[in-house]
Amino acid sequence: MLGVATTLTSWNADRTIPIKPPRATYTKLGRGSTIGRPNDLAQQRRVLEATLALLGRDAPLDPVYLDEKA
Amino acid sequence: MDILENLAAWTANFRAGWLATAEATGKLDWKRYQRPANAHPVSGKAIDLGKSRLVLISSAGAYLPASQAPFDAANPYGDYTIRRISVCTPISAIAYAHDHYDHAAVDADPDVLMPIRRLDEMVSAGAIGALADDFISFGGYQPALDRVIDETIPAIVREVKVLGADAALLVPA
Numbered sequence: 001m002l003g004v005a006t007t008l009t010s011w012n013a014d015r016t017i018p019i020k021p022p023r024a025t026y027t028k029l030g031r032g033s034t035i036g037r038p039n040d041l042a043q044q045r046r047v048l049e050a051t052l053a054l055l056g057r058d059a060p061l062d063p064v065y066l067d068e069k070a
Numbered sequence: 071m072d073i074l075e076n077l078a079a080w081t082a083n084f085r086a087g088w089l090a091t092a093e094a095t096g097k098l099d100w101k102r103y104q105r106p107a108n109a110h111p112v113s114g115k116a117i118d119l120g121k122s123r124l125v126l127i128s129s130a131g132a133y134l135p136a137s138q139a140p141f142d143a144a145n146p147y148g149d150y151t152i153r154r155i156s157v158c159t160p161i162s163a164i165a166y167a168h169d170h171y172d173h174a175a176v177d178a179d180p181d182v183l184m185p186i187r188r189l190d191e192m193v194s195a196g197a198i199g200a201l202a203d204d205f206i207s208f209g210g211y212q213p214a215l216d217r218v219i220d221e222t223i224p225a226i227v228r229e230v231k232v233l234g235a236d237a238a239l240l241v242p243a
């Protein structure tokens with residue numbers, strides 16, 4: 001994004017991967033709960049930390065799959 | 071680097087297919103909707119997040135009912151506008167205008183889509199240098215990608231620059 005490093009996390013790998021974002025993690029959390037289950041702070045932190053960690057690497061990166069479910 | 075490499079062809083297909091059908095019949099025929107794809111990934115340099123200002127960009131349709139118009143969530147052609155919301159806004163002051171996901175989770179815990187509290191914790195821990203003063207919100211139902219590229223993304227980029235962000239976290243709903 002014009003000099004701004006970007007990262008994202010998505011529950012919908014099938015729709016997101018074809019766009020080829022520079023950095024992304026993928027979960028099986030589901031629509032409406034992208035970061036984690038409600039009030040599951042530990043899961044939310046895991047997803048965020050894994051997704052933000054990608055900013056420390058030059059892009060493009062291969063998709064990163066996280067074992068996080070709804 | 072183009073946001074969508076085959077934008078002209080995609081737009082022609084969209085207008086002749088999905089959009090023409092919708093305008094002629096009022097029906098949204100997703101079998102005629104071409105899912106976007108790129109052949110080449112976007113490149114970019116690494117950053118030190120601990121020394122960076124991060125902006126959150128959410129497609130959850132968040133807005134402030136007291137001061138902002140809601141997104142046009144019922145519009146079958148989508149809403150391509152954005153809102154800026156202070157990260158200090160009380161959670162109770164935020165509403166969601168988006169008809170394409172179940173709001174039960176975000177109503178129970180806004181961090182599932184707008185993780186401001188989790189990100190604040192990471193700032194306190196030194197993992198993130200700072201959060202931008204505002205997060206950027208839009209409604210993720212936007213079938214016309216030509217309008218996303220011509221309207222929504224430039225508006226977001228403009229605000230990201232104003233906010234002085236070095237990095238962005240995108241959270242699709």
